[in-house]
Amino acid sequence: DQQVKQNSPSLSVQEGRISILNCDYTNSMFDYFLWYKKYPAEGPTFLISISSIKDKNEDGRFTVFLNKSAKHLSLHIVPSQPGDSAVYFCAASSTGGGNKLTFGTGTQLKVEL
C-alpha cells in the first residue's frame, strides 16, 4: 500500500518556466511533509518542508503548497534552471512516528535549455 504517491514519473520543462511536481498521500496521520532532491550516485538532499498547520511555505525559487482536505501537496520551482534537473522525492512524517520518512517513488525533472 503506497501511502505517498507521485503519479508522474517524469516531467520536462523549459528553462525559465515553472516546474510543478505533485504528490498525494493517504495517511491522515501525516503532519509534516518534505521534498528531497536527488542526483545520481548521491543521497537525497533536503529542499523544503511544510507543517500541516500551514498551507504554503516558500524558500527562494521553491514553494510548497499543501491541501490537507485533498491530501495533496505540490512543489513549484520558478524559474526552473538546468541545475534543477534531478529526481524529486516527496516524503511524509508524523510527529508520533519517530520522524521516519515515508517516500513517494520520485519524479524525474528535466529542465531543457
Next chain:
Amino acid sequence: GAGVSQSPRYKVAKRGQDVALRCDPISGHVSLFWYQQALGQGPEFLTYFQNEAQLDKSGLPSDRFFAERPEGSVSTLKIQRTQQEDSAVYLCASSARAGGLSINEQFFGPGTRLTVL
C-alpha cells in the same frame, strides 16, 4: 567530515554471503535512520536509532537484517545470507534531535549500492 558518510560505496556479494554496511553520521546527531531504496522506487524505512537505542526496527524485512549503533555514533547494518532481492541502495540518514520531539531535517549519506549475484 561535514556530512554523512557511508562505506563501502559499492558492494558485490555472492548469494549466501554476509555483508556489513557502515554509516558515519554527522557528529553530534542524535538520530540515525537506515533506508533501503530499490531500483525505481523511493527509499523505504528500515530502522531508527536514538543515540545507541534502537527504537524502531519495524521496517527490517527479515531476521537476516540486523543493525547496531553501540556507542551512539557509527552504525552498522548487517545482512546475513544475502539473497538477490536484497540488491538495493542502502541509505543512512542522521538528524540533530530526537525523533518524536520535533520534526527536523534528515541528512542523507550517498548510500551503499549492494548487488547480490
